[in-house]
Each structure stands twice: as C-alpha cells, then as structure tokens.
Amino acid sequence: MMPTKNFDQRRYAQLFKQMCRIRAFERAAINAKNEGLVLGAIHPSIGQEAAAVGVCENLNKDDILLSTHRGHGHTLSKGADPSAMMLELLGKEGGNCAGKGGSMHIADFSVGMLGANGVVGANINIAVGAAHAIKLKGENKIVVCIFGDGAINRGPFLEGLNWAKVYNLPILFICEDNGYSATTHTKETTAGGGPVVRAQSLGIKAETFDGNDIITVDQAAQDYIERVKKSGPHLLHFLTYRLEGHTSTDPAAYRPDGEADGKWSNDPIARCRNLLVEDGVSAEQLDKFDNEATAEMTRVYKIARDASFPPALDAYKDVQDIGNPQTEAF
Amino acid sequence: MKQMTYLEAGREGLAEMMREDTSVWALGEDLGRGGVFGQYHGLQTEFGKDRIADTPISESCILGSAVGAAMMGTRPVVEMRFSDFALCAVDELVNQAAKARYMFGGQTRVPMVVREPSGLWRSSAAQHSQSLEAWYAHIPGLVVVMPSTPADNRTLLMESIRCDDPVVYLEHKSLWDFEGPVDDGAEILPIGKARVARPGKDVTIVSWSAMFHTSMEAAEGLAAKGVDAEVIDLRTLWPWDKKTVFESVCKTGHLIVVHEAVQVGGFGAEIAASVTENVFSDLKSAPLRIGAPRIPISYAPTMEDEVRITAEQIIEKTLNRVGK
C-alpha cells in the first residue's frame, strides 16, 4: 500500500519502532541461543512482526491475548517487559514464568497475555473459555487468539470456533499464515479454502489480508476489533512468511532454493520503512529507531546473561495447593 | 556386526518391515522431510508418499484413522512426534485402539504401533519432556515397549510391527545419537522378555529406556564400593518379564527399580508390589523405587535437574538399602 493523504506518520513510526523491537529481541535471543545461553528451542517470528504489532497496538491493556510457540512478538506487543522475557528464555530468576516455561511457554498475565503454548491449537479452546468468562462477568473487553495455519487442522479449531459462535463470544481469531507447518507446506495437508471459508461456514465473518503490510493489518485489526465488540466472534487471516527456520537452529533446507531470499523484499519492517521514507521521514531517523531497539535488547540480553538461575528447590513451588510437593513429592 | 545409532536402528527396523510386508505403512507430521528428529529420513523416497504419509497437525485423526486402517488389515506405524502430543489422541488410543478387539467380541484386531518419543531432552519444559509409560501400562489391551539400545530399537520395533495388538512404542529422545552394535545374526529377544545386562549377586536393579544406561553406570560405581549389582533392562513394560526379575531378586535379596517417570503411581510401584507379593520371603530389604518427584518438568536447568535421576543418587540409595 502507498501512503495515502491521511497517512498517520506518527502512528506508523510508532508501529515501526515496535516491529524493530521485536526483531531486535529475537536477534538477541538467537545470539544467546547460538552462545548456548538459551537451552531450549526458540521459534522466531522474523518476517511476521506486522501482525503482532498491528493487532496488539489496537488492544487495551486489559484485553486478553493467547499465542503460540512463536509468541515473542505477540507478547512484547501486548506490553510485556522484554527483560523478564529474555530472563525467561535463558531460564533465569526473574523470568516471567519464573524460569519454568522458557520461550515456548512465555506468558505475562499482568498485561493480559495468557500464554504461548507448546501444543499447537491448544490455545484456541482456552481462548474461547476466556471469552466466555468475559461474557459471564459482563466485562467490556475482548480476547485475541493467534494461531498458525497448521493449527486449523486440529480439532480445537472447529470446536472452539463453533462454541464461540454459539455463545456469541467477544473473541477475535487470528490465523497468522506463514505457509508452513514446521517443515511441511500447509497447503499439501489442508483441504478446501482454508481458515476463512471454514470460519464462514460457521457463520463467523472472516477475511484474508496482506499480513506484511502494517497499514493493512492495523486497519483490519481496528475494524475487526470494533466488530467483535458489537457482534461476537470474527476471524482475520493474515498472509505472511517466516523468513527463517521453524526453530532458530532449523536451516529450512526443505524450502525451494532462493524462496526465502525472494521474500526479504516483502519483509514487513522494510516495507514499513519504505512507507515512512516516502512520507518524508529521514533515513537517519529510522536508523535511530532501529538502533535504539537494538540497544534496548542488548541491555536486556546482558541483564539476562548476568542473572542467576532459580534455586533448584523452586522446582517444587506452584505445583498445587492440596497434596503440595513441597511437603510430599514422593 | 554393524554399528548404528539408536535413531538409525529404528529407521532400519521400519524400512526392513516395510520391505518385507507391503501392508506396513507410516503416518505422521513432517515424515516426508524425515520426521522431526530424522527417524524417517529417506523413507519417503524409497517407499513413496502413500506408505510414508505426511499428515496435517491432526493428532486425533492421525491416531484414529490408524485404528480404522489397522482394523482393515493394514499395519500402520503412527508417529506422534513427542509423547506429549499423543495426549491429543488419548480417546483414540485408550477408548478405541485398546478396546476394539474386546468390545467387539474378538471380531477385529488393531495391529498398530504408536511411536511416542518421550523423556527429558534439552530443556524442553513441561509439555515436551514427559515420561508417561505407566499410564499406558495401566490400560488393558495395550502393549508397552521401551527400547534402550540401538539393537533393541531395531528388533523391538520390528516385533511391535509384527504384533497384532496395539503397541505403544516409547523411544527416548536423549538416546537418538547413542551408538551400539546392531547385530543381524543375534538372538532376538521377544516382547515380554527382559535382558540381564549385567549379572551380579548383591542387589537387583531393574530399569528401562534411558535410565537403564544410568543404572549401568551406577553399577560400575557400586562395584567400586564392593557391591555387585545385577542390572536388568526390562525392555517392555507390558507384558513385563516377572520371571527374570523374580529369579534375580531371589538370588540377590534386594530390589531397586529406577525410572525417569514420576515415582508416585509409576511402574516401579507395580514391580515392587509384585516382587513383595510373590517372593517376599526371599527379600532381605524392602524394595526401593527411584523415580522423579511429583512435579512438572521445569525449563531452567537448576530446576529441571530436580527430576533428573543420576548414577550418584542410585549408588547412594542402593548402598543405604543394602546396608553398606
């Protein structure tokens, strides 16, 4: 999309900054992984930042978000503290999940982020339940549930969407479609027209958008969030591309040669940058945003690197109240 | 005699069965690219997309459709990727696969193998590290197999595919790179037969899967302290080789069971109880279980280590038990 007359430069500069922060966070996390500081797997969202930012910037702090294994961008955009997140990725004290979850289970309930998930599609029914509770309590907020294109072939996609429609729940489903389910082209294992027509068949309004264009994502999100508030569940399908491997250590050799190289020109951050330049923002200014993001995440990385691991006995905390393993584990 | 990794041996076993029997096929996510750990590498090239089938992320359908295909006389090998994801298909396994033969009065069989890579592996936290073998051992109708060596990962997989019952086949993720001999000519121990891996006279240590290797390491440490441990690799949990275990305990008088799974309600309890019930008078001490505390598995290494059983722990607890 070209900048239009009423292009809101300040807004898109802000969204640009947020995307740069996600990219910088994940670059720092990948470095930490390569240095052996992140022990478990990480699933970077490099190339998919627009959906995270464009959606979350339109949410209130008390709106609820559920994410996937590829959840750093969503969590940061919802307002989570990046140092607590990096501490979590390194399994350190002070991590959002007390070092118990790591990247795949990142969560920050203080900003309404109810968790990434290690089980594909498992977040959908939980999100529906969260929306159900909002309705029961008569609260004025919504749930956003993000999942990948692969998740639509699991049962919860049908069960959760059906439930949401039956109870007319305040939930926005977002399918972030990067074309791949791990190493498999999702198309090869998916019948029919995909998430939009499946949602429509349940009476849920749904549309496909370019998920790498920040303006499109931002406007679609605004529009759909309003619709959810008025009339219950909706679904947005954002087309995007994961520019790197499924995990940070996946060389993605299953991709046709040159496929990813060709997609870098469609990188949402580069595209947003072009829009801002065309609208008169100087390259220096944009570099400054980018450098600030890198500096922030370098600080965050250092904090996490220098922190200590949680005490071993914390492993016994937060299991359950009754039959608590702190008194009886065997 | 060939040297192979545990992973390669499993792949070899599957390939051999697929060459031998055209009704054998495999299904699961990403199999065409070799599967998530490479256990299927090259197999789609050899056997084609029908027999090494790529599936959507649809665990309940993967397992459920295999039940139907097995009832129709094919032999599906179901890849569940991580044992934790098999929990998305518990109904299909426990209510359907395990019960069909019985419920339908013997009219059908469900000859399928459900491969479930399990156990602790590289800081994978609570949803990618579990050892749930005791659950399956509890379910009538299921066979439960837990290979610990490359040789066993080949032959037990082949035996499991030949078996007409549904088999839950739990490979340990930390063993993929473990190398060992895969001897085409060696005697093949059937499902249900344990292996006395290290004969000894002072104490019996029963274990399986990755913990078998830790137990062997502990046995060396115990030997240095003058305790001669007999180490039994149980290999299969259902059926399990009571005879071999009882004979060993009658000889040594002491039983230690070591498993990575949570100790509470674990399969060690079954073995300890059976030994107590059957050869009580030969026991010189109460059977001892060594398993994980009843807590979920943490991400951070300090806390993850709380569920990890080490050779040192086994040595210490064994020495206490045998009074040395």
Ligand SMILES: Cc1ncc(C[n+]2csc(CCOP(=O)(O)OP(=O)(O)O)c2C)c(N)n1
């Ligand atoms: C129930 C379940 N099955 C399989 C997996 C293994 N797995 C992790 S991510 C992934 C691919 C998911 O694809 P998609 O939903 O499109 O999300 P993406 O990774 O592309 O962000 C798979 C199969 C899992 N975590 N959970």
